[in-house]
Amino acid sequence: MKAKVWGVYVSVDDLQLRNSTSRSVPIILEVQQDEAENLELYRHALARQAIQEFLVNNLAGQEVISQNDWARTHGVAVWVIASDCDDETEYHLDYAEQVRYETNVIFPPIYGATLHVSPLHNDTCGETVEEGQRKTSLLEGGSFYVNVKGIEHYEKYGHKTRKQPTRLTTDELEELSQTEPGWERVPYLYRRGILCDGELPHLSGRVRTLPTSVSSSEGVELPIKRVIVGFNLFPSEIGACVAKFPEHSGAFNRYVRLSQAAVKQTKLLSTASNKGGWTLASVRANSKQAAFLKLLARKVREKDRQKSVAAAQTATASCTSRS
Incomplete structure (x- = not known):
């Protein structure tokens, strides 16, 4: 996977939830041929299997998510982030991005979860290697920090600490977490899973060294990034909306670009007659505004189509070279 960030949405209808706690071996949802040949479908299949093994029925046979909570869940937004040195994720609260864009209302998930998938460990974890497990290499930084005071803490600090007189860097928050009540630190460790209430603000510390x-299982030296897989379980009230535009997905990125361009153009074309804003009524009444939005949408679609064709050609060439 060359992409640094990507996201998909997996409906609960795609999971096998019944009698999951009675199974001692995780269900393997095999990747179908069409999924293996299509990048988007392949990512969806990977996300589906990660949910099945991590959140539905794990190796320990534990019930990670209760059946009652699964009954409330419409689906799971899944994303992958591959970090290099100095990458970080600032203090924030998970919520349905699309809902916020459309309503300015923050709607957190039922649960948020993180899975560590790179063969790395923080200094505090040690180089614990169990039989049959991959050997892990040292990573400095990149730990997960969460504040268990939840919404109360988020109301005080705001998104990316914007409510503070001076915004705090991630490094400063890491230092503050040692003295301020409510903070918990979870070091990065290969195959570690973290599950939190969806209303807990959190951050990912800066990756200081990698x-x-x-070494791969075949002994080949490979470049390394600190990779995490994130999960948000969304309820039925908003799940369908999230499914259309899951965060970090191509569909969501297109929507954001289109929205930002429309807002920018609104400011450029604003007049005293429309008081600086576009409405559905004004667009219908103004053929130039309507034509601009149609052109903008077509340009975005064309650009994304070109990227998809280029990615498919690259994948085909790669498969041909391997065969």
């Missing part, structure tokens, strides 16, 4: 490479 090994130049790690």
Whole structure:
């Protein structure tokens, strides 16, 4: 996966939830041929299997998410972030991005979860290697920080600490977490899973150092990034909306670009007659505004189509070279 960030949405209808706690071995949802040949479908299949093994029925046979909570859940937004040195995720609260864009209302998920998938460990974890497990390499930084005071803490600090007189850097928040009540730190560790209430604000510390490479199971040296898989369980009230535009997905990124361009153009074309804003009625009444929005949407679609064609050609060439 060359993409640094990507996201998909998996409906609960795609999971096998019944009698999950009675199984001692995780269900393997095999990747179908059409999924293996299509990048978007392949990512969806990977996300589906990660949910099944991590959140539905894990190796320990534990019930990670209760059946009552699964009954409330419409689906799971899943995303992957691959971080290099100095990458970080600022203090924030998870919520349905699309709902916020359309209503300015923050709607957190039922649960948020994180899975560590790179063969790395923080210094505090040690180099614990169990039989049959991959050897892990040292990573400095990149730990997960969460404040268990929840919404109360988020109301005080705001998104990316914008409610503070001076915004705090992630490094400053890491230092503050050692003395301010409510903070919990979870070091990065290969195959570690973290599950939190959806209303807990959190951050990912800055990645300070990474090994130049790690050895594969075949002994080949490969470049390394600190990769996490994120999960948000959304309820039925808003799940269908999130499913259309899951965060970090191509559909969501297109929507954001279109919205930002429309807002920018609104400011450029604003007049005293429309008081600086566009409405559905004004667009219908103004052929130039309507034509601009149609052109903008077509340009975005054309650009995304070109990217998809280029990605498909690259994938085909890669498969041909391997065969």
